[in-house]
Amino acid sequence: MTTLTQLSTWQQLQQQRTSYDKFSLRASFTADPGRAARMSIKAAQLKLDFSKNLLTDDTLTTLCQLAREAGLEPLRDAMFNGEAINNTEGRAVLHTALRNSQRSHIETETGSNVVPEISATLAKMKQFVADVHQGVLTGYSNKAFTDIIAIGIGGSFLGPKVATEALRPYAQAGIKLHFVANVDGTSLAEKLKRIDPETTLVVMSSKSFSTQETITNTQSARDHFIANGVPIEAIGDHFVAISSNVAAAVEFGMKAENVFPMWDWVGGRYSLWSAIGLPIALAVGFDHFEQLLRGAEAMDKHFCEAPLEQNMPAIMGLLSLWYSNFFGTQSQVLLSYDHYLRGLPAYVQQLDMESNGKSVDKEGNPIEYHTGPVIWGGEGTNGQHAYHQLLHQGTGIIPADFILPLQSHNPIAGHHNMLAANCFGQTQALMQGKTLAEARAELAGQGLAEEELERLARHKVMPGNRPSNTLLMDKLTPFTLGSLIALYEHRTFVQGALWGINSFDQWGVELGKALGNGVLAEIEAKTQPNQLDESTNLLVAALRQGHI
Known part of the structure; x- marks a missing residue:
């Protein structure tokens, strides 16, 4: 080769x-x-x-x-x-199909035509956005939604956040959007201070419905809503998901019809064009999302x-x-x-x-x-x-x-x-840039002694060619x-x-997640931490003590 x-x-x-x-x-x-x-x-x-x-x-x-x-x-x-150009995971890479309006047939490596499902999802998003904006979909007390909390991590968070910031001039009147990604409790707490659960819709994005940061933030948000008057049986009126795990979403309390699909052939950092973009459409309107x-x-x-x-x-x-x-x-x-x-x-x-x-x-x-x-x-x-x-x-x-x-x-x-x-x-x-001669000429009119002029001129030179x-x-x-x-x-x-690399996997990210789960188990264990390397054991011990 x-x-x-x-x-x-x-x-x-x-x-x-x-x-x-x-x-x-x-x-x-x-x-x-x-x-x-x-x-x-x-x-x-x-x-x-x-x-x-x-x-x-x-x-x-x-x-x-x-x-x-x-x-x-x-x-x-x-x-x-x-074609399955993501060779380490055996997957197609079809984020471009999400914004296709011309082709009626685009197949994955398995022979499945993705276009009908994409079209159906866009239609579902369009109707959902219209129902929220028109007050057809409301919270448990029949009040229209005034705030949206979008919970995700990685591409499920960053793409929608950047897009809604960029499209602020097109913002939908009466809707405030808040993003939560970091598992740091402060991030969620600060958002919850700004909203009234009675008029707030939570959109969570997790393909597996088990992403550690996302599910933790979503569970804590649900606890806050229940503690502040939202009946537990009405959680489905306030929480929707973008996920492939419909069963887990329903078990959480969401309505099956309010779970939007995610597909293996769309990587997270390429996903804002999919249902992951639902917060964008809610923030600026579906017509602008289509644009x-x-x-x-x-x-x-x-x-x-x-x-x-x-x-x-x-x-x-x-x-x-x-x-x-x-x-x-x-x-x-x-x-x-x-x-x-x-x-x-x-x-x-x-x-x-x-x-x-x-x-x-x-x-x-x-x-x-x-x-x-x-x-x-x-x-x-x-x-x-x-x-x-x-x-x-x-x-x-x-x-x-x-x-x-x-x-x-x-x-x-x-x-x-x-x-x-x-x-x-x-x-x-x-x-x-600026040449030495140009720097000298710039300083010449300032009445500097020759030695001082030469010294300063060298500091003002810029090579250019950048x-x-x-x-x-x-x-x-x-x-x-x-x-x-x-x-x-x-x-x-x-x-x-x-x-010659595969730009569509991220095994380094996956390793960090896996090791983080192991460290969390050690943090929450009752025994003396000893399952990790010496440095990490000492760090876990310090966290348990709460001081250095």
């Missing part, structure tokens, strides 16, 4: 990499007035400007050849066609049909590989210049790092190259007064994605122009949010496909 590093295009990229020691982005823009227009892509109501990357046309061509040689396109098609699906579907269509050289997810994934494997970068930063998108870096962090944080390939062989960069970031312009210093003058290269809607939902005075100017100015500063992408949209809408999230899903897929 030929490994990635044995491909001829990999060898070509290694040779091309040496020329970048003298490559200048600033000089490239000066010499090539058409660079920005040529290195831009429009798709699914997004625009990607990738011209501020350490990239020539020749290298872009070679990267696309690498993708073809590594079999990216057939693997992409296999995913969309329902979220349509935006993602538009990006799916682009990913499947556009040639790699003009394929937005492919280009972004290839650039990530280029920097990780040929420049030795260890992380990538996402900078959202929109307050409503402040949660996106955390969402992509889970999406990318849980998918591609792997050290063996799909056959279980050790990988000899770097995978899975650390994803981090935050909200502009806050970061400019914090970690942007590292981006501009740190010793390492950190590729950056800048994300900006061109229109604001809240156009106060000149705020948005100032925000955009900071966004564009940061990409320009990262690209061109790569960035700029992602633009006209406005942050349900459609453009769906497109944006799907873009990062597919970018993650491209990286994993090229690295």
Whole structure:
């Protein structure tokens, strides 16, 4: 079997990499007035400007050849066609089917057509949301719901939370949404302080109905509701579930008709498009949830049909590989210049790092190259007064994605122009930097002694040549949010496909869960803790004592 590093295009990229020691982005823009227009892509109501990357046309061509040689396109098609590309779990990967509106037949590896069940679930969600919003579904006292508590963990929590934050301008009047994920009792307690159980609906998400954090939070919420006047026989009026374990949900007290399905062919971090997105639909209305699906579907269509050289997810994934494997970068930063998108870096962090944080390939062989960069970031312009210093003058290269809607939902005075100017100015500063001569000239008019001028000038030098992408949209809408999230899903897929890893399992997460259960048993045992390693035994003993 030929490994990635044995491909001829990999060898070509290694040779091309040496020329970048003298490559200048600033000089490239000066010499090539058409660079920005040529290195831009429009798709699914997004625009990607990738011209501020350490990239020539020749290298872009070679990267696309690498993708073809590594079999990216057939693997992409296999995913969309329902083949079991999640080979360690023997499952199809069909989150894209959840937002499909064109195909009437998409089969899993077992030959089952998933489209009718998806359509039925969407119809059920639509009716449920309408009934809540119109007061048809109420609590035990026939009062309309005013608050929703969404309980989940991982993708069952983060996707809906980020989406509802982003779509705050589309919020349904009269409904307040609260998320609980952490098993820390404080998280749940603070939410319960804000609501009246009589007018609150709880939506819990757990495929097995046994996820430790989720079931614990849900049970404690039920206890609180009962203690505050909700009759135990009316729990089904206040609690619904997204789960494949209908029996456990009914035993808990929920109504079977209020259990929404989850499927094995949808991973948690790809699940907001499914019934896991019910809190999104409740928060912003089902019509806006449908627009979220349509935006993602538009990006799916682009990913499947556009040639790699003009394929937005492919280009972004290839650039990530280029920097990780040929420049030795260890992380990538996402900078959202929109307050409503402040949660996106955390969402992509889970999406990318849980998918591609792997050290063996799909056959279980050790990988000899770097995978899975650390994803981090935050909200502009806050970061400019914090970690942007590292981006501009740190010793390492950190590729950056800048994300900006061109229109604001809240156009106060000149705020948005100032925000955009900071966004564009940061990409320009990262690209061109500041030379020693420019630093000297900047200080020359301050009347400094020559020695002091020279000393300070060196501190003001910025190397430039720091790569960035700029992602633009006209406005942050349900459609453009769906497109944006799907873009990062597919970018993650491209990286994993090229690295030859399975991006759709998460055994590291599973190990932590299993060991945590063992530790919990020790914590709750009556005997002296001695079943674990010495350090953990001492930590358990300290917890039992309640002091250090």
